[in-house]
Amino acid sequence: MDPSIQETARAKINLALHVTGRRADGYHLLDSLVTFADTGDELTFSPADADRLTLGGRFGAHLDAEGDNLVLKARDLLRQVLRERGHAAPPVHIHLDKELPIAAGIGGGSADAAATLRGLQRVWNATLPDADLSPLALRLGADVPMCLVSRPLMARGIGEALTPVALPAFSMVLVNPLVGVSTPEIFRRLERRDNAPLPPLPSRADAPVWMDYLQEQRNDLEPPARSLVAIIGDLITALEESGARLARMSGSGATCFGLYADKATATAATQRLATRFPEAYIQATHTLPGDA
Numbered sequence: 001m002d003p004s005i006q007e008t009a010r011a012k013i014n015l016a017l018h019v020t021g022r023r024a025d026g027y028h029l030l031d032s033l034v035t036f037a038d039t040g041d042e043l044t045f046s047p048a049d050a051d052r053l054t055l056g057g058r059f060g061a062h063l064d065a066e067g068d069n070l071v072l073k074a075r076d077l078l079r080q081v082l083r084e085r086g087h088a089a090p091p092v093h094i095h096l097d098k099e100l101p102i103a104a105g106i107g108g109g110s111a112d113a114a115a116t117l118r119g120l121q122r123v124w125n126a127t128l129p130d131a132d133l134s135p136l137a138l139r140l141g142a143d144v145p146m147c148l149v150s151r152p153l154m155a156r157g158i159g160e161a162l163t164p165v166a167l168p169a170f171s172m173v174l175v176n177p178l179v180g181v182s183t184p185e186i187f188r189r190l191e192r193r194d195n196a197p198l199p200p201l202p203s204r205a206d207a208p209v210w211m212d213y214l215q216e217q218r219n220d221l222e223p224p225a226r227s228l229v230a231i232i233g234d235l236i237t238a239l240e241e242s243g244a245r246l247a248r249m250s251g252s253g254a255t256c257f258g259l260y261a262d263k264a265t266a267t268a269a270t271q272r273l274a275t276r277f278p279e280a281y282i283q284a285t286h287t288l289p290g291d292a
Helices: 070-084 108-123 130-140 144-149 183-188 207-215 222-228 231-241 263-276
Strands: 005-022 028-047 052-056 092-097 153-156 161-164 171-176 246-249 256-260 281-286
Touching (some): 005 108, 005 144, 028 171, 070 108, 070 130, 092 108, 130 144, 144 153, 171 231, 171 263, 183 222, 207 246, 222 231, 222 246, 231 246, 231 256, 231 263, 256 263
Antiparallel strands (some): 005 028, 153 161, 171 256, 246 256
């Protein structure tokens, strides 16, 4: 195997999320405009005599290194597929620095699983074609295929139908109150599951055009999340008051984001937010640009 290899599991941000239906098996159908932040968890993969997962970072103590962990599931599933094809997949030490809040609506666990798939292919010198890798990722969770791409995209269906998007980069602040939110309960509280899909996207990466477009969209999970966790509304109001041109909840919450005119405005906003919400996770960052 190669020496240590690193992968970043970037935070996934739902700039807009419309719930458009529900399948017979209970999975909800979504139209979601997704981008990724230049911040996330860090994973390191190293040769080892036996498989091992170690944890660090701000939120590492909240995870189980031996139990129900998507990193371990991704490792084991990829190893199984490779060995069925006659490819070696020897033991590996994976170290996860968990810097993103857990169960926060920004795809942390899914991003970790996707980074594991990317990193272990490099470690094991194996490259699965997209036609095989995407279904494998979907077996780990609906968000894992998009986190595998980690570039701006439109996700439809249950999250498996992905289309690249020409999206500009935005200065952004992420805020999470470190209050747990039950995704099943939020979906249960939805008043409608047959909302209109996203309208046609802007055709070029023009920031003012995109900002106008985004302001007309919504996150259909935000109203039930606000009813369940009142501080989400407070966070969105605080982001707006700090100068955000757009403030919204990501995914099923409780992470909220604000889009700002520039890095300096976003950085100043974090100082105001930290004073008001001293216990919260607050991070100034920017999103990655995309190409259609």
